[in-house]
Structure formats: C-alpha cells, structure tokens
Amino acid sequence: MTYEQNARAQAGRLIESGHARILAVESSCDETAIAIVDDGRVERANAIASQIDTHQLYGGVVPEIASRMHVEALDPLLDEALRQADCTMDQVDAVAVTYGPGLVGALLTGVSWAKAFAYACGKPLIAVNHIEGHVSANYVAHPDLTPPFVCLVASGGHSHIVSVEHYGSYTLLGGTTDDAAGEAFDKVARVLDIPYPGGPLLDRLADEGDEHAYHFPTPHTEGAYDFSFSGLKTAVINQAHHLRQSGQEIVARDWAASFRRCVVDILVDKTLLAARDTGADKVAIAGGVAANSLLRSELIRRGEKAGLGVYVPPKRLCTDNAVMIAAAGYYRLMAGEVAELTLNALPALSMFG
Numbered sequence: 001m002t003y004e005q006n007a008r009a010q011a012g013r014l015i016e017s018g019h020a021r022i023l024a025v026e027s028s029c030d031e032t033a034i035a036i037v038d039d040g041r042v043e044r045a046n047a048i049a050s051q052i053d054t055h056q057l058y059g060g061v062v063p064e065i066a067s068r069m070h071v072e073a074l075d076p077l078l079d080e081a082l083r084q085a086d087c088t089m090d091q092v093d094a095v096a097v098t099y100g101p102g103l104v105g106a107l108l109t110g111v112s113w114a115k116a117f118a119y120a121c122g123k124p125l126i127a128v129n130h131i132e133g134h135v136s137a138n139y140v141a142h143p144d145l146t147p148p149f150v151c152l153v154a155s156g157g158h159s160h161i162v163s164v165e166h167y168g169s170y171t172l173l174g175g176t177t178d179d180a181a182g183e184a185f186d187k188v189a190r191v192l193d194i195p196y197p198g199g200p201l202l203d204r205l206a207d208e209g210d211e212h213a214y215h216f217p218t219p220h221t222e223g224a225y226d227f228s229f230s231g232l233k234t235a236v237i238n239q240a241h242h243l244r245q246s247g248q249e250i251v252a253r254d255w256a257a258s259f260r261r262c263v264v265d266i267l268v269d270k271t272l273l274a275a276r277d278t279g280a281d282k283v284a285i286a287g288g289v290a291a292n293s294l295l296r297s298e299l300i301r302r303g304e305k306a307g308l309g310v311y312v313p314p315k316r317l318c319t320d321n322a323v324m325i326a327a328a329g330y331y332r333l334m335a336g337e338v339a340e341l342t343l344n345a346l347p348a349l350s351m352f353g
C-alpha cells in the first residue's frame, strides 16, 4: 500500500469513529508551535517557542530569521508536546499544519516538517488555514460552542467579521480596507516608543490612562461592517508629531488609553451590528487583538446586554498557537479533507471561497 492509500484508509476509519488525536504545527509568523488536541476540543499539549525577543531588535519580524528559527525550534517542540500530552508519536492519529496565510519561508518550514512527520509515521496530513485556526480556538475554549455564530477575527495581518455557518463554512461580512487592527496598535505604539509588538504593551499602558484625554477621528467606511485603520493610524501619528513640534508633552498612558478606546469601540460596534443584522445569537472573538483587555470586557458587557451569547477564548489561545490549528484540522479531517504530500505553502491563502 502506498503512503496515500494508507493515509486515506486511516482517515476513513477516524471519520467513522468521530475521534482523532491531532498533532498540529504552526509556523506562519514569529511563533513556532506544536500542539496535541483530542477530537478538536480537548487540549493535551500546547508547546510554543516565541521569537519576539529576537525580532524586537529590528522593530518587526525579519522573515529570513523567522524561517531559520522555526527550523531550529520544531524538533524540540515535538519532544515537549509529546511530554506534555504523555503520549508517543504512534498514539497521534493525524498531523495538521498551517499552510497559509503568512510569511512564505516561515510557512514552508512547518509544511515541510509536517509532511515529513506524516510520511515517516504513515499518518494523514491535514492542511489548515491560519485564520480558520484563530476562529477554531473558540471550540477548545468553549466545549459548548457550535456554529452558527459571528466571529470577529483581529490579528496583526487580518481584521474580518465572519459569519460561521457550519464547521469550515464561512461568509465574510466585513473586513479592513487597509491596515489590520493589530498593525494599527503596533504602529501607534511605535510613536510612544513602545517596542515591537506594541499591542500588548500599549494595552497594559492604557489600563493606567484616561481614555477621554485625547480625541481621535472615527474613520468612515463604505460597508457597514468594514474597517479602515490606516486613516486613523495616520491621524493619530500626525497629531502626536504636531503636539511635539509645538512643544507639548504627550502623556503616553492617556494617549494609549484614548487610542485603545477608539479602536475597541469600532470593533465592538461593527461586530454587534453584524450579529444583529444577520440574526445571530452568538458572537465570538479570535486573533491576537482578541487578547486586548478592553475589547474582551466591552464585547462581553455590550454583547450580553444585547442578549447574545459571548465567547471569548483565554488570551493564550488568541495569539498564535497550534492548539487552534489542531481544532480546525479536526473538523477538516471529519469533512474528509486529507492533504497530499504535494501540499505547498500559500502566503495569500483566503478563507472565503
């Protein structure tokens, strides 16, 4: 039997049983991660190696360095994940891997590693979209959550409002017309001399600030559920330069608090509007920006007030990890989607058709 025939036969048995222990690999940007998850819902291992300290020296992710560091991190992370899950490679049923979107070289390291693992162990390979992974973090965090629901996905490279109709079936309701929300946080943080990635540190600084101290413009968008953060970011940066040139001090914590309030209000307004207009009774958030403390508390407060079920994953499952890739991979596998060993990295992969 060839590898392909064997993998298909095994996938068929897993689908019939409804059970699968999935080992997943994530390497799309600056985190290398390997996780083990049972049945798309039960986290057994979550091993992560962050490269942030290295990229911080350059003020952003250096793709070539990211790829090299992924290669070095993958094997030790496998040992760590198997140790955490207290299992052997034989006890893993299938291997899932992020194949896009992301940095091409970074993605390729994970894809090549996962293909080698699948082939060597004779296990089915599952190709996972990184953004679908972010959405699926909610399945691990909330065992009771099932589609349909509306999900805000806000990360360093993407900002979408997605209608999740079924597992693996999505409609894009709105998205950014320019910068992603995380990108706006990171760029505005730079003006305050906050090191990369600015989002989490700006969030912490904002906790001590007065959010009414500064006023920033609310960007206009054509689509009711679309975002535009580029204009806001430029306005905020220009205002900072202007104040400094006229000799005025910027109070960083107040600046951070006012900016965070502005972005969070936009994200929450549009997500709740999309939920209301589509008749959804559940909303969820996902992606690195979903770790923002004000976004989390505001979505819960306002969403519950509107009578919605609100689903917010723990922060460690919002930023990049492989648990979310395993969760998405489980539902892909159960839908009969097994990847070939010719799988390639697709840096601009979309989740919408």
Ligand code: KG4
Residues within 6 Å of the ligand: 029, 154, 155, 156, 157, 158, 181, 182, 183, 185, 186, 197, 198, 199, 200, 201, 203, 287, 288, 289, 290, 291, 292, 293, 318, 319, 320
């Ligand atoms: O999902 P993620 O880990 O990687 C991508 O797929 O992009 O998201 C990273 C982004 C960065 O822009 C980072 O600054 C932002 O998420 N982020 C935050 C917070 N934690 C991470 N932004 C605002 N507040 C936070 N607490």
Ligand code: ZN
Residues within 6 Å of the ligand: 130, 134, 155, 156, 287, 288, 319, 320
């Ligand atoms: Zn991500």
